[in-house]
Amino acid sequence: MKRAALCFLWHMHQPYYTDPVTGSASMPWVRLHATKAYYDMVYLLDQFPRISATFNFTPSLLRQLEELTAGAITDVFLEHARKPAAELSPEERAFVIRHFFSANWATMVRPSPRYQELLVKRGLHVAPQDLEPLAKRFTTQDLLDLQVWHNLAWFGYGARHRFPHLAELRKKGRGFSEQDKDDVLALQLDVMREVVPSYRKLAARGQIELTTSPFYHPILPLLIDTEIARRSLPHLPALPQIKAPADAEAQIRKAVEYHQLVFGEPPKGLWPSEGSVCPEMIPLLHQAGLRWFATDEGILARSIETQQGPWHRSVMLYQPYEIQHQGRILRAVFRDRDFSDAFGFRYHRTLPQLALEDVVRRLRTIPHESPREDLLIPVILDGENPWEHYHDGGEEFLSLLYQKLTAQAADEPGHFEIHTKTLSDALTSCPAPAKLPHLHSGSWINADFTIWIGHEEDQRGWELLRHTRQRLLEVSPSLDPDIRQAAWEELYAAEGSDWFWWYGDEFETDYKLEFDRLFRAHLRNVWTKAGLIAPDHLHQPIVPPAPAHAQQDLVALPTALISPKLDGMVTDFFEWYGAGTLRVAPPLGAMWSPARYFAHIAFGFNLETLFLRLDPDRTLKDQEPPLSVEWDIRTTDRAYKVTFPLIPPTEGTFLLTRGVPGEPFEYARELQGLARQRIIEVAVPFREFELTAGQSFAFSILVTREGLEVARYPHQHPVTLEVPTSDFDAMMWRV
Structure with a gap:
């Protein structure tokens, strides 16, 4: 009888928004996602002790959670929320009506009549020069209700079950007091403080596995050598020449050390930033004590097609592989792309019961189509952003799914059994993995690195990074050890993938200019901490500001x-x-x-x-x-x-x-x-x-x-x- 290990890996990640100089973060996503997805996912899994899963936390996210809960930093959104509505300056009023609708309008704004009313009053599309006149139309009570709703709407189902007062405030709906707002912000902090201990608890009882990513979420292959991009993109123009395997090693080592500090034991596995891999990273991961990594099935397909011939998905995908480079061996797991993407991009568009039927259909089809007796089915995706698109944060769908899997209702008695497992448990119980003699260099998107280095703006960013790093290398021997460490820390933060994600024309966000500013701020801090004059070009935006x-x-x-x-x-x-x-x-x-x-x-x-x-x-x-x-x-x-x-x-x-x-x-x-x-x-x-x-x-x-x-x-x-x-x-x- 066939046995299938269903392995969920939920990736939790935020870039490092903190400016250590100001003690503030310019964006609120760590704080807001903490009260929704980070807490929801562990809260719900706690209700289903027979369901196992793997959670991957980037250290840059964990550090910001620690900083926020300790009161070491705040964020600009929180500062605007805390201020009494009657005392907001004209510029602050403009900020509030501009940014406090930053939530999924369909699932988080419109279901709340007062929140929707305030959005209609402001208008759906507002030019920056119109913000101050529009803000004058908002009464003090309007602004106070908006301050409350922006934070209240971001509480997920886990927090609402845990703290009934949140339901009372949602029922009240309008006419909030400053005390109501203080209650919301206090509960927000309470939930944030429960996030890490909740994951530690489930890990201690063996229900979940906790894994890591490189500390500031850099694209490791490009950090090792930007020329690696040509393996999948041979027609790229001349690229900034960065060869920084030492930085890649530091990002991995620091991640493992910090993970152990937070969770009490080192991680065994790693989700490389954006699923980006190359053979040269294998020795670095092994040296840090890691024993497996995961990436996308597109990488496996390209690896096999390059060396071994045609790609047969159902035969080749649902098993672990062993990869060797420079005498070091690691195991690799490759995500079922279509299955994983269905959770992230499709299931929220249908009823939970219909989404569940599709999951069961897939789970029953895979064992029939695969010739293997022991299967590993990897469902790997973003663990925080998808749930904003589900009308209830995904509670009903995930609850139905966990109930079904607990009851083993997807099994076919006598033919196959399906059990959820952590990835390390699944790898331990698998027989000898297949050998993969060649690992393709690429990411989870199109099995290449276009998103992060293919656009002129990306390449401009890499050139700024190259120039700053080269200068830091030159002066490092003369710096005091503490100063040297602080300067390198700022450089590592600038190496994160998220800044490059928003360069170019592939993706759009209202906060593109801010991501650009944060990237250059980290680079400027390198020069300043090292006692150097920052070059003028670090003050010039890479993203051209809109005329407004x-x-x-x-x-x-x-x-x-x-x-x-x-x-x-x-x-x-x-x-x-x-x-x-x-x-x-x-x-x-x-x-x-x-x-x-x-x-x-x-x-x-x-x-x-x-x-x-x-x-x-x-x-x-x-x-x-x-x-x-x-x-x-x-x-x-x-x-x-x-x-x-x-x-x-x-x-x-x-x-x-x-x-x-x-x-x-x-x-x-x-x-x-x-x-x-x-x-x-x-x-x-x-x-x-x-x-x-x-x-x-x-x-x-x-x-x-x-x-x-x-x-x-x-x-x-x-x-x-x-x-x-x-x-x-x-x-x-x-x-």
């Missing part, structure tokens, strides 16, 4: 020469008349922290001197560690930095440093030319920047904490100016 976004990042250029009195006061209205200004608020609805450092920024010049005016925001308070201002000025071949504390004390001086882009700043000298009372005024002669009339230069204003950037003005591109000539006023008059 570009128009919001307003810079008004100077229209007249100025000579303000340096006294830290607005001595006379006209002393800054004709100066340029920078918008201090981020583009409406953008994913920056709501922290405000300045109420107003102005800049200008006369023929000899460059001036800066900063009006600190009234909400700004002393912070530990203290905040500083860096006025970065770039010429064609030099970089200068004017540095001073944002918060007093100060004695009217600033530090001027200079250097060459890509090198450390050199000490220049301390200069007079700063005044601070109600405002901050700074004056620096053009000669200090080695600039003469008619020469061009660019500048940005940074707020830093311990030397690392927490805010930047303008938000995307630096201000570009020319040193004025003697006819500047006349030219402006003609204009």
Whole structure:
């Protein structure tokens, strides 16, 4: 009689959204998915102790869960949710109505009449420039209800069963109080704190297996050598040359170590990021103590077709394989693509009972079509995103499925039995696996790497990564060990696959610009932590901003020469008349922290001197560690930095440093030319920047904490100016 091991592997993954400098994440998906899929999946499985499964957690996700539950970080969405609705600024109101409908509208917004009512009031499609006027139409109660519903809608069935108060709040539906909101956010934290212990509990009783992925979810083959992409994409143009097997080894080793720290024992198996594999990764996995990995059936088909002849799916798929490279052996499992994709992309479109019938049909067909006596049926897919598309989060469908499998209702007595198993248990009980002499290099999408390196934007990102890594290699021997480790950690975060997923035109998201910004922020942090001047190109978006976004990042250029009195006061209205200004608020609805450092920024010049005016925001308070201002000025071949504390004390001086882009700043000298009372005024002669009339230069204003950037003005591109000539006023008059 045939025996089939049905092996579910649910992959849980989020990129590293945290900026360690600000102590904040710009996106909320770790927190929100925790109260839905992460908790739902383990909660439901706990009700069916005879059902086994494997769960794969990326360490970058686990670290953020730890940071959030410990209060070490927050996220920008949570900061906007916590703030009393009556105290929201115009920019914050715009943020709330822009982003607090970020949920599946069909399954999470429309079923709640009040949530749907607020969506209709805002409109389905809103241009950024319309957000502030629209936000004025929302009453304080509207905004409070929206703050509550955005978080309430993300609680899945597990949390609602576990905490009945959530059902009471959903029934109330509208007219929420600030206390109701506090209750929702407190329960959110309670659920997040239960996630990891719940998985540990089921692993301890042997019901589930916990596995890992490379720490920050990089595409391992491309990290080992970007030229590996040509094995499946021979017609790619010239690629940035990265050969970083040491980074691949570090991503694997760190993942195993962190997994053991969180769950108490090391993982045996690994889901490579995006199912991306190549032969060169086999020794690295083996060295880290891993004994098996999983990927897509397309990889198996290409591997067999390349070396052994035709691909016979039903004969070849449902078994483990043994792969050897450089004397190291690992086992590999290849997912049933169509079966797995049905869970992720099709079953939510039909009734749970009909979806269940299709699962049973497949489970009965596979043993009949396969000649093997012992089968391994791998159903491997994303464990968090699909359930947003199910009307009840997938509860009814999964419950029916687990009931059916518990009762062994898919068996055919006398012909075959089907049992759920963890992948390690299934591999242990399988007879000697087949040998696979060649492993194709590719991913789970089309068995190649197009998504991550095939587009011009992808390749631009790889070039920025290559340049940053090369410079870090050069300076690492001279760095203090702690600084060196911190710089490499930021580089590893930038190696994650998710930044490259959104480059190019294959996929779209409202948050594409933010993924781009996060990628470049991690790279900038590498340079800054290493004490180097970050090159200008790291401040330039790879994804071109849409015109609507570009128009919001307003810079008004100077229209007249100025000579303000340096006294830290607005001595006379006209002393800054004709100066340029920078918008201090981020583009409406953008994913920056709501922290405000300045109420107003102005800049200008006369023929000899460059001036800066900063009006600190009234909400700004002393912070530990203290905040500083860096006025970065770039010429064609030099970089200068004017540095001073944002918060007093100060004695009217600033530090001027200079250097060459890509090198450390050199000490220049301390200069007079700063005044601070109600405002901050700074004056620096053009000669200090080695600039003469008619020469061009660019500048940005940074707020830093311990030397690392927490805010930047303008938000995307630096201000570009020319040193004025003697006819500047006349030219402006003609204009």
